[in-house]
Amino acid sequence: MLRRSVIALVPCLVLAAEPSLKPDTPFKLATFETQGRARLGMVVADRILDLAEANTHVARKAKLKTVSLPADMRTLIEQYDQLSPRLYQIANFFQATPPAGLAFAFDPAKVSYKAPIKYPWNVLAAAANYKLHAEGMGAPGARPPQAGPGGGAGGPGAAGGFNAAAASQIVPDRDAPIFFAKSPRSCIIDPGEAYYIPPGRTRIDWEGEMAIVMGKETRLVDGTKAHDHVFGYSIMYDVSDRGGAPRRQVSMFGGPNWFEGKSIDRGAPFGPFIVPKEFVADPANLRITTKVNGEVMQEGSTKELIWDERHMITYLSQILTLYPGDVISTGTPAGTGSERQKFLKPGDVVSIEVEGLGTLTTPIKAWDQRPK
Secondary structure, three states: OHHHHHHHHHHHHHHOOOOOOOOOOOOEEEEEEEOOEEEEEEEEOOEEEEHHHHHHHHHHHOOOOOOOOOOOHHHHHHOHHHHHHHHHHHHHHHHHOOOOOOOOEEOHHHOEEEOOOOOOOOEEEEEOOEHHHHHHOOOOOOOOOOOOOOOOOOOOOOHHHOOHHHHHHOOOOOOOOEEEEEOHHHHEEOOOOOEEEOOOOOOEEOOEEEEEEEOOOEOOOOHHHHHHHEEEEEEEEOOEEOOOOOOOOOOOOOOOOHHHHHOOOOOEEEOOOEEEHHHOOOOOOOEEEEEEOOEEEEEEEHHHEOOOHHHHHHHHHHHOOEOOOOEEEOOOOOOOHHHHOOOOOOOOEEEEEEOOOEEEEEEEEEHHHOOO
């Protein structure tokens, strides 16, 4: 009789067990809106969970101590070292007990995604960080940012000061990458939000990129420790304006006016997810595919980066302090519109997929279609 009673208790003990504090269940993080409210979310077990409500549910069901989670992504990243064990518990709990049917668990296809972070302190983007893309930008007719009316720039002293031939000679430990900044507040837009082509701008390009999201304050970092400062990975569309209606001439400097071609309003669609680094097995070997209206335009891999994560973070941290939530857009593979001499028009749809990170979609619309 005693033996039978002990056996009967075992299932109850298993059900009451505390979820593991380890990263056993992969998840993605997102900022999303549904039922008229913006929420911080976790994608796990085929659902996107309102993280605050999921936390309350798991704490009650598993009798866990109360842990308060922030309501925005940047604060979550800043506190991730302390809060990640609770996030692991939430993911592990719902992997074992699927959340379908719970009021705070939504169909990922039926919510409105927002840019994951509104807004990071810095958005820094690498130029010509794939050898084939750099060489393609030196082809006849191709045009780096604001290279001038002459078009392509292939060798030393060519229009815009861009030397595509140097791409094959770069030594990352010796040569510096080229970066430009995008204003987080002016440039970042949500997944699915339209980019409106300004009047007269006939050469708007697509550039799909993997984005590194920083996790720690980073200054003068030792390259061997660069990855320790990373939080995770996402997707960014580096909208690039290759020219069109006449621009003001650059008279005092021979190089390109990167600000005019790259730091354009709404020129940084971002998201929809951030995948914490512990769930990305090899960020240096992820496929990147950019499609326009379903047609593949770019197909590459992060293994083809000239300056990899270590080199980019090391270089940037020698110049300025990187903060939790800051975004480094890592450069785009070959196949851009400038290389093809084919550009976007109203009605086009750009979709960028990075292996394991999701898909970022941006409709392209005419200027007069923008909300008034």
